[in-house]
Amino acid sequence: xxxxxxxxxxxxxAINSLRKGMKLTGYYFTHHKEIVTHQxxxxxxxxxxxxxxxxxxxxxxxxxxxxxCTGCSACEIACPNxxxxxxxxxxxxxxxxxxxxxxxxxxxxxxxxxxxxxCIVACPTDAIVMSKDFEHSMYDRKPLTKxxxxxxSKLMKGVE
Amino acid sequence: MLYDFSILTSKIHxxxxxxxxxxxxxxxxxxxxxxxxxxxxxxxxxSFVYMERKVAAFMQIRLGPNRxxxxxxxxxxxxxxxxxxxxxxxxxxxxxxxxxxxxxIVMMVAMLALAPIPFALGLQMYDINIGVFYISAVSSISVxxxxxAGWASNSKYSLxxxxxxxxxxxxxxxxxxxxxxxIVALAxxxxxxxxxxxxxxGWWIFKGHIPAIIAFVIFIIAGTAELNRAPFDxxxxxxxxTAGFHTEYTGMRFAMFFLAEYVNMFTICAIGATLFLGGxxxxxxxxxxxFNHIMDFIPPIIWFxxxxxxxxxxxxxxxxxxxxxxxxxxxxxxxxxxxxxxxxNMILAALVVIMGWHF
Numbered sequence: 001x002x003x004x005x006x007x008x009x010x011x012x013x014a015i016n017s018l019r020k021g022m023k024l025t026g027y028y029f030t031h032h033k034e035i036v037t038h039q040x041x042x043x044x045x046x047x048x049x050x051x052x053x054x055x056x057x058x059x060x061x062x063x064x065x066x067x068x069c070t071g072c073s074a075c076e077i078a079c080p081n082x083x084x085x086x087x088x089x090x091x092x093x094x095x096x097x098x099x100x101x102x103x104x105x106x107x108x109x110x111x112x113x114x115x116x117x118x119c120i121v122a123c124p125t126d127a128i129v130m131s132k133d134f135e136h137s138m139y140d141r142k143p144l145t146k147x148x149x150x151x152x153s154k155l156m157k158g159v160e
Numbered sequence: 161m162l163y164d165f166s167i168l169t170s171k172i173h174x175x176x177x178x179x180x181x182x183x184x185x186x187x188x189x190x191x192x193x194x195x196x197x198x199x200x201x202x203x204x205x206x207s208f209v210y211m212e213r214k215v216a217a218f219m220q221i222r223l224g225p226n227r228x229x230x231x232x233x234x235x236x237x238x239x240x241x242x243x244x245x246x247x248x249x250x251x252x253x254x255x256x257x258x259x260x261x262x263x264x265i266v267m268m269v270a271m272l273a274l275a276p277i278p279f280a281l282g283l284q285m286y287d288i289n290i291g292v293f294y295i296s297a298v299s300s301i302s303v304x305x306x307x308x309a310g311w312a313s314n315s316k317y318s319l320x321x322x323x324x325x326x327x328x329x330x331x332x333x334x335x336x337x338x339x340x341x342x343i344v345a346l347a348x349x350x351x352x353x354x355x356x357x358x359x360x361x362g363w364w365i366f367k368g369h370i371p372a373i374i375a376f377v378i379f380i381i382a383g384t385a386e387l388n389r390a391p392f393d394x395x396x397x398x399x400x401x402t403a404g405f406h407t408e409y410t411g412m413r414f415a416m417f418f419l420a421e422y423v424n425m426f427t428i429c430a431i432g433a434t435l436f437l438g439g440x441x442x443x444x445x446x447x448x449x450x451f452n453h454i455m456d457f458i459p460p461i462i463w464f465x466x467x468x469x470x471x472x473x474x475x476x477x478x479x480x481x482x483x484x485x486x487x488x489x490x491x492x493x494x495x496x497x498x499x500x501x502x503x504x505n506m507i508l509a510a511l512v513v514i515m516g517w518h519f
């Protein structure tokens with residue numbers, strides 16, 4: 001008798017839990033407002049992308065064409081697959097007349113990047129960030145090798 | 161009677177016999193029926209693929225296909241065209257004859273099971289007095305096609321999937337059959353037409369109350385299991401066996417299995433609708449004459465397809481809600497739960513019939 005009670009109890013509990021599941025999916029089926037899918041090419045103008053989205057690495061420049069990269073190559077060391085390469089040069093500072101290390105080219109191979117965010121974490125001066133731009137498809141891989149520092153850009157004062 | 165298809169069919173019959181020799185006329189009738197069945201199968205396949213994808217999408221808070229054609233309506237057609245154009249690869253180590261034969265057997269069985277289903281008043285391919293028995297007999301042949309596919313592919317995944325499918329269909333056939341017997345006992349006939357006719361005053365799920373409701377639930381569960389659909393998709397088992405018995409199939413041969421699965425789904429749901437929900441009979445409430453007359457104006461074919469599509473929706477709802485069962489859980493469910501319950505239910509149904517407790 002006790003066995004039969006357990007047996008029927010199992011069936012009833014099973015039916016109840018299945019009913020709960022069907023209630024939820026039934027709710028989603030009838031309430032289309034819950035759908036969060038983006039209609040991508042149409043909503044390009046007013047697309048919502050989260051703050052933590054990782055599109056590509058960019059070197060931020062301010063309005064005076066100055067960046068914050070000191071050429072320490074911490075990002076180059078942090079990168080697990082050799083995506084970043086920093087070519088530095090020595091310049092003579094016009095004020096102090098001392099030799100100073102600055103970047104010549106910040107080379108970024110977008111095609112190899114895994115968007116792991118380690119370079120951004122490693123950067124001591126917060127010079128590089130991840131942008132939200134994600135439309136990177138190309139017919140040729142040459143444009144994917146990018147030089148991030150703009151032509152004639154300088155190191156921002158007071159960064160080192 | 162409104163909307164009687166037997167007038168149309170008998171007119172075609174008479175016209176053919178008046179204009180051709182009897183043998184020729186019979187052959188032409190077969191051709192017409194065959195064309196209708198193939199057309200129905202293709203229509204069902206295409207519409208179910210679209211329905212399945214849309215239902216799945218809405219249940220998972222997605223949009224589903226919406227690019228090809230208005231609201232994605234042509235997506236299924238595009239898929240069919242793609243499958244038609246694909247290369248059919250036959251594995252080198254396979255048993256070529258059985259490998260090619262298997263999809264045809266599965267498809268043939270699916271089409272054969274459509275024969276005794278009354279689609280509307282007078283619209284029935286083959287009215288035999290043991291219609292229900294015929295369907296349950298024929299639909300179990302499909303397991304031979306599946307085993308054949310699994311064996312002939314010469315692949316471990318295919319064989320495992322086919323073996324599981326065999327175990328599953330053989331065990332679930334029992335409770336499906338026993339739940340059908342409850343309704344056969346209530347209706348007092350095995351002919352699909354008589355069963356529909358016995359529901360003129362009300363559907364069996366209402367008239368037969370407790371035994372009919374239990375039988376209906378068991379039938380839907382066992383039917384889902386017989387179809388090899390999730391949550392009972394042991395034969396396909398995407399996560400373990402890549403695609404189960406049709407792992408090695410490509411192109412049109414794969415499409416045959418796919419189509420057969422959907423036609424089988426239609427058949428199971430059509431049987432469910434015929435036995436429990438009154439087939440093409442309109443919905444009637446006791447003495448409400450006006451209401452009953454309004455219901456009579458809706459053509460029987462719409463009633464039939466409406467009920468069938470409702471059951472198909474329920475089965476899809478199961479698929480996109482419930483977690484999958486393991487193979488031992490699957491057999492436990494059948495032999496420890498469904499089987500004893502349906503046996504007890506059969507006795508209850510017999511008692512109800514003898515004592516005249518049904519309405």
